[in-house]
Amino acid sequence: MDLSEVITLLFQALPEVITLLFQIIPLFLVFTAFLCLYRVVIGPRAGNRIIAINVIGTKTVVLLVLVGFIYGSPYFVDVALVYALVNFIMTLAVAKYLETGGI
Amino acid sequence: MLESIILDLISIGFMLTGTFFFITATIGLLRFPDLFTRLHATGKGDTLGAGLILIGLAIHAINAGMTSETVKILSICVFVFATSPVAAHAICRETYIKEGKHWVRGGKE
Amino acid sequence: MCAEKKMPRFLAVSIILFGFWLLLSWHFDPLHLTLGLISSLLIAYLSSDLLISEEEIGFSPRKVFSFILYSIYLAYNIVLANLDVAYRVLHPRMPIDPQIVEFKTKLRSDVGRTILANSITLTPGTISVDVRGDVFYVHALSEKSAEELLRGKMEGKLMRIFE
Known part of the structure; x- marks a missing residue:
């Protein structure tokens, strides 16, 4: 088997590998998000719960971009951009509220 | 053809490494003993995990010829890198002011 | 605040806002560009004091x-x-x-x-x-x-x- 055959084989196989990854990585992300829900439920205080929710939010941003690629519709990237902004503002607002008792 | 293969391989590598760091961040969140140490795991692992997966997807978008998506995904990536430490710092400061103590190996401070 | 200090800040904020508009819309026809320019100038006029504070960083x-x-x-x-x-x-x-x-x-x-x-x-x-x-x-x-x-x-x- 010479080099050009290897290149042709890789050229045909790699897009399928990427399609497979687009199905496996979201499964891992959803699974770890469910593991984070344990920390949301158990606590101990509000601080731990915000950390877990912030982590779930970051996973959701990545998931939205991946879903956009899976369905082939580029509008999900805009949704992910706005969701990243909302996630950040939400964390800051809750932390400020817990620190001072008002926003 | 050859550069398409190289870009594919780089993007697969980025995405797999990013998933690994996401998983370690989650295990750290569940396993570490108090809030500050949990923030060590999530503040770093989440930032780099999200950043690596997004860079991998941006490389895939370049390869597929979608310019606007590439720019948008890279801007999400820059935004995550700039804001994730700030969010961690806000939670950390709140807990430090309210509680003032942290977990120490072999007993309480 | 003196006027010559306010002008560069106004320009910087409107350039940032216009860049964000271009990023989100990704349409380059005259209608969208004009709308984006008008709205970013208006928002920069109203709120340029909030986004960047007094201190300046010299670029070199x-x-x-x-x-x-x-x-x-x-x-x-x-x-x-x-x-x-x-x-x-x-x-x-x-x-x-x-x-x-x-x-x-x-x-x-x-x-x-x-x-x-x-x-x-x-x-x-x-x-x-x-x-x-x-x-x-x-x-x-x-x-x-x-x-x-x-x-x-x-x-x-x-x-x-x-x-």
């Missing part, structure tokens, strides 16, 4: 170059930090020995301090907890990473950019 090619060098150094350190945390998380006995150390900074500008605090959070074994005046309170995961921070290599690199 040397500073931009050293900022790019700093970003590469930071990216290398972020990867090291994640490998370090992954090792500590996956180790069966969790080799951590947390402590809070104090760290006095010589940086004056707010932007420089913000970047220093963010870099402390992203580099191996340390997160910034609180800032009171000149003193940073830093939570370190082990003795070694605290010593590494107190040596002040990162602060020296930032001093060259912002002072």
